[in-house]
Every structure is written in structure tokens, then in C-alpha cells.
Amino acid sequence: MLPPGETLHLFGSLYCTAIAAIVAIRFPHHVRFVRARGSARRRPRFLGLVTTPRLGPFGTGAVGAVLISSLAASVALRSSAALAVAAVAALLYFAQLIQLPEVRRKANTIPVILGLVSLSLAARADASPRLASALLLLIEIIVVQVYLSAGLAKLRASGLAWLDGRTLRSWLVHYHLRDGNRAALAFASSEGACRLASFAIVSFELTFWIVVPFPVLTLPYLAAAFAFHLATATLMRIHYWLFFGPAYLVFLLPLLRRP
Amino acid sequence: MTAVLLLYCALVLALCAWVMWTGRDAWPFSSYPMFAEYRARPVLEFHRLRFVGDETEDLTASDSGLADEFDLRFARVWRSTQPELRGSACAGLVRRYWRAASTLRPALEETRRLEVVVRAAFLDSKKPIVVVERLVYQVDAADFTEAS
Numbered sequence: 001m002l003p004p005g006e007t008l009h010l011f012g013s014l015y016c017t018a019i020a021a022i023v024a025i026r027f028p029h030h031v032r033f034v035r036a037r038g039s040a041r042r043r044p045r046f047l048g049l050v051t052t053p054r055l056g057p058f059g060t061g062a063v064g065a066v067l068i069s070s071l072a073a074s075v076a077l078r079s080s081a082a083l084a085v086a087a088v089a090a091l092l093y094f095a096q097l098i099q100l101p102e103v104r105r106k107a108n109t110i111p112v113i114l115g116l117v118s119l120s121l122a123a124r125a126d127a128s129p130r131l132a133s134a135l136l137l138l139i140e141i142i143v144v145q146v147y148l149s150a151g152l153a154k155l156r157a158s159g160l161a162w163l164d165g166r167t168l169r170s171w172l173v174h175y176h177l178r179d180g181n182r183a184a185l186a187f188a189s190s191e192g193a194c195r196l197a198s199f200a201i202v203s204f205e206l207t208f209w210i211v212v213p214f215p216v217l218t219l220p221y222l223a224a225a226f227a228f229h230l231a232t233a234t235l236m237r238i239h240y241w242l243f244f245g246p247a248y249l250v251f252l253l254p255l256l257r258r259p
Numbered sequence: 260m261t262a263v264l265l266l267y268c269a270l271v272l273a274l275c276a277w278v279m280w281t282g283r284d285a286w287p288f289s290s291y292p293m294f295a296e297y298r299a300r301p302v303l304e305f306h307r308l309r310f311v312g313d314e315t316e317d318l319t320a321s322d323s324g325l326a327d328e329f330d331l332r333f334a335r336v337w338r339s340t341q342p343e344l345r346g347s348a349c350a351g352l353v354r355r356y357w358r359a360a361s362t363l364r365p366a367l368e369e370t371r372r373l374e375v376v377v378r379a380a381f382l383d384s385k386k387p388i389v390v391v392e393r394l395v396y397q398v399d400a401a402d403f404t405e406a407s
Contacts, residue, residue: 032363036362036363037323094287099324100324101323105291107287112288119264123260123264145279149278152280153282153293157296157297162295166298167294170300173303177303177379177390178319178326189388
């Protein structure tokens with residue numbers, strides 16, 4: 001297996017490259033979206049305290065360009081300053097797109113992880129195996145808390161009633177009415193399948209965190225996560241992979257062996 | 260610098276834990292309450308905005324979030340507006356979403372007629388689930404062009 005320092009360095013490089021590439025590919029759509037709708041009327045408040053500024057199409061395009069170029073510079077130069085700029089640019093950029101379905105909460109982890117990688121570069125964390133391990137662990141926690149939070153939210157709002165399958169069925173029918181997705185309607189037509197899927201979803205969301213203390217379970221849980229996101233993408237047109245997917249590198253890279 | 264890094268880590272951990280347990284948002288830290296509310300309505304409806312021209316396309320074709328927003332707003336206008344005022348309220352809404360959709364897909368500027376279709380599903384014990392569709396509102400695009 002790769003040592004923690006090398007894993008952290010590789011994660012930083014690949015994560016930044018992936019985010020830069022995805023933003024670059026989706027950039028024209030994002031700018032068109034802001035032109036069509038204006039910047040989000042209800043822009044998010046940073047840490048619940050400060051409302052993010054409204055940028056408009058030109059400003060959003062400019063910040064997007066800064067985000068892509070600073071990510072590219074950080075990979076090429078291993079510059080923590082470039083990454084810090086990228087983290088701030090990501091906050092401003094995604095705040096303008098918060099109403100876009102492919103963004104919403106799905107891009108939340110990006111500025112947090114970029115900030116972490118930036119500080120780890122500045123502190124030369126990859127030179128210290130213990131510190132590098134701790135940082136990789138924190139990134140894993142950032143990923144798994146998304147699922148744990150979703151599972152807890154279901155229990156908090158609906159209790160065990162969520163497991164009866166009616167809520168999932170109702171949403172599948174909603175997406176059929178919206179998109180005409182026949183697979184969603186076919187799935188919703190089976191109450192048993194909806195009950196089983198509801199149980200599987202809540203179980204997966206509430207237990208995914210177990211891969212952090214027990215890395216031996218990583219592969220089965222990654223397979224479950226893949227199936228989960230494939231299902232939401234196919235049946236509901238919910239694409240978490242785009243902006244959240246690259247964070248999964250933190251689970252995949254430790255599985256690599258040194259050549 | 261290591262101290263700053265450790266402080267950042269502690270802050271991130273604390274915020275993650277806080278938003279998760281309280282269900283509150285401190286963006287970019289947030290809880291993830293998607294689909295959490297219990298839903299068991301026997302009838303579900305969705306209002307689709309349809310652009311009729313040489314080809315027919317629905318607002319749902321682009322994954323822009325516009326379709327979901329239009330559904331909610333149209334349903335609200337339909338419910339809360341008196342029948343004699345519905346025409347102008349619906350026209351304003353339809354026009355606004357046509358403009359937004361045309362910015363995303365310029366081909367939609369050639370639309371000749373705009374229709375709002377409500378699709379309803381009945382989730383009672385009958386199998387398979389019954390889905391019906393009916394036209395509730397339509398307007399010629401030329402009416403908008405003349406008005407502007």
C-alpha cells in the first residue's frame with residue numbers, strides 16, 4: 001500500500017485535477033444558467049453568518065476562470081497559495097449556482113477539502129506520516145458524514161415510518177411525472193421493492209461511517225455506494241458523482257500498491 | 260503552520276458534527292435532509308410546461324431545476340388565484356419560464372404555443388399505478404410577442 005504522505009499528495013493532485021476538469025467542462029452551462037436565472041436569489045450564508053455576494057454572469061464566469069486556473073496552477077506548482085485562492089473561488093462560484101440541481105449541496109465539500117489540502121501543503125503534512133494519516137482520516141469523515149447526516153435526517157423527520165417504502169415510492173412517482181422515467185414508475189409499482197430499497201438505503205446511510213474504523217469494509221461499501229448513486233442517477237436524475245465523486249479518491253487511493 | 264492546520268481540522272470536525280446533529284446549515288457545512296419528510300399522498304401531480312413548435316419539448320428536458328420550480332409556482336398560482344384572474348397570472352409565469360428556458364436552449368425561441376399539462380398519478384391499491392395527463396392552460400407565443 002502507498003504510505004500516507006504519498007497518498008495525501010496523490011489525493012491532492014488528482015482531486016484538484018478532477019474538479020478543475022469537471023468545472024471546465026460544465027463551465028458554459030453554468031454561465032448560461034446564471035444568465036438565464038440570474039445569480040441565486042437566496043444565496044447561501046457562509047457559515048450561516050455572511051451572505052455571499054451576487055456576481056452575475058460575467059462575475060461568475062470570471063470567478064470560474066480563477067477557480068480553474070488556480071487549481072491547474074496548484075497542481076503544476078504544488079502551491080498552497082494557489083489552492084487557497086481556489087478554495088475561496090469555489091465558495092464564490094458555487095454560491096451563484098446553488099439552485100442548479102447538479103450543484104445544490106453536492107459541491108459543499110469542495111471548498112472544505114480544497115482548504116484542507118492547501119493547509120496540508122503549507123504545513124508540508126505529506127512529510128509526516130502521522131499528520132498525513134490524520135488528514136486522510138478527516139477527508140474520509142467529511143465524505144461519510146454526508147450519508148450519516150442523510151440517514152439521521154430521515155429518522156429525525158419520519159422515524160421508522162420511512163422504512164415502509166411509501167416515501168420512496170412517492171418520490172419515484174414524482175420523478176416519473178416530471179421526467180417520464182418508465183423505470184422509476186416500474187420500480188414504484190412494486191411496494192415490496194420500495195420497502196426493501198428503503199431499508200437498504202437507510203441501512204447504507206447509517207452505517208457507511210464504519211469504513212473509517214474498519215477499512216477492510218471499504219470495497220463492499222464502495223460497491224453499495226456505486227449502486228446507490230447509479231440508482232438515484234437512473235431513476236431520479238440526481239447526479240452526486242459530478243462534484244462529490246472525486247472525494248471518493250480518499251477511499252480508492254489507499255488500495256493502490258506501490259509499483 | 261501545523262497549528263493552523265490542526266485548528267482548521269478541529270473546526271471542520273466540529274462543524275460537521277454540529278450540522279449533522281442539529282440538522283441546521285452553516286454553508287458549506289450542511290445537513291442532508293433529502294427525501295426525509297414522510298410522504299404518503301394518494302394522488303401526486305406535476306405541472307409540465309410544454310413548448311410546441313416544429314418540435315415539441317418540455318421544460319423538464321434540461322436538468323436546470325426550472326421544471327421543479329415551475330411546477331410549484333404554477334400549482335400555487337392555480338390554487339390561490341380567482342378563476343377570472345388566472346389567465347394573466349399564468350401568462351406572466353409561463354412567459355418568465357419560457358424566457359429562462361430560451362436562454363438555456365435558444366431553439367425554444369421558435370416556440371409557437373405554450374401549454375401547461377398536469378400529470379397526475381393515483382397511488383391507491385390499484386396496480387399498476389394509474390397516470391393521467393390533461394391540458395390545463397395554453398397560450399400562443401405570438402400573444403407575448405405582441406404584448407412586448
